[in-house]
Amino acid sequence: MSDAKPSDSQTRLLLAQFLFANNVDIETLYSALGSDLSNADPEAVSHMAGIIDGVALATAKIRTHGLDDWTKN
Numbered sequence: 001m002s003d004a005k006p007s008d009s010q011t012r013l014l015l016a017q018f019l020f021a022n023n024v025d026i027e028t029l030y031s032a033l034g035s036d037l038s039n040a041d042p043e044a045v046s047h048m049a050g051i052i053d054g055v056a057l058a059t060a061k062i063r064t065h066g067l068d069d070w071t072k073n
Contacts, residue, residue, distance in 0.1 A: 012044065016051040020059070026052070 006014065019029060026048055030037050037045060061070040 008044075009047065012048050013051055016048055016055060020052055020055045 019026070026045065027037060030040065058070065064070075065072070
């Protein structure tokens with residue numbers, strides 16, 4: 001097993017996948033941590049929102065068209 005540390009973007013992707021799988025939105029996460037989105041790094045928040053949107057779209061297409069054909073439709 002590799003001890004390589006994931007990059008910041010890989011860490012955000014892993015977090016986004018976890019949050020999506022557990023139906024937790026970013027604002028709920030920040031609120032639970034006692035943080036305010038207005039104080040967060042705007043680039044990181046934007047990146048996370050884009051990942052979550054992409055995961056949501058891919059999931060919807062997989063549910064509709066199946067795993068093998070989701071990219072074709």
